[in-house]
Amino acid sequence: MGRGKIVIRRIDNSTSRQVTFSKRRNGLVKKARELSILCDAEVGLIVFSSTGKLYDYASTSMKSVIERYNKVKEDHQQLINPASEVKLWQREVASLRQQVQYMQECHRQMMGQELSGLGIEELGNLEKRLEMSLKGVRMKKGSLAHQENVELNRKINLIRKENEELQKVIEAKCRKGVAASNPPFTINYGCNMLAPISLQLSLPEST
DSSP states (O other): OOOOOOOOSOOOSHHHHHHHHHHHHHHHHHHHHHHHHHHTOOOEEEEEOTTOOEEEEESSOHHHHHHHHHHHHHHHHHHHOHHHHHHHHHHHHHHHHHHHHHHHHHHHHHTTOSOTTOOHHHHHHHHHHHHHHHHHHHHHHHHHHHHHHHHHHHHHHHHHHHHHHHHHHHHHHHHHHHHHOOTTSOOOOSOOTTSOOOOOOOOOOOO
16 A cells, blocks of 8 residues: 655644654755765755754855855846946946046156146156156167167178179279270270279268
8 A cells, every 4th residue: 555645734733843853854964965975066054943943064164155155146146137237337437447547647747747736755756757768768769779770880881892893893894995905006994993992872962
């Protein structure tokens, strides 16, 4: 003969109710412990009896479970609550606006403006920042000037080599012309074999 269904309703007899509570509570704690072990779950169980007595179980610690619950609940509320998201973006915009205002104020002070409200210490800090900025500008300027000098020397050496090669070609042609001439007639090619040929860079004339 099968076991009949148990009607789920409040037990009127206080003694029977207390016995059932004790059995069901122990079974609930056992199931919670098994769930934690078998499924590697973090479990927290809180039970208050009809008399107000507290019974609890936590796989780690009740404080850890409650803190985790509150954090997840808060994050979930923010996701489903558009007003919370709007407030979050408003705070972000306000923070960015303050940063922009601070940057603009620093820029004006670096340009020597709006200095009347600064004290001696603040002016000293501003002076240090300006000196550091000026030092960086000078270093960059020196680096660029060095690079330009290196490039200019390279071009000068290249032009000097081209001049030497051109002079050799002209001298060779002059020698060939002199050797081919018949005395007493002489042909003047306008070549001075001893005079060096020099090409130099010159700046364009200003107009």
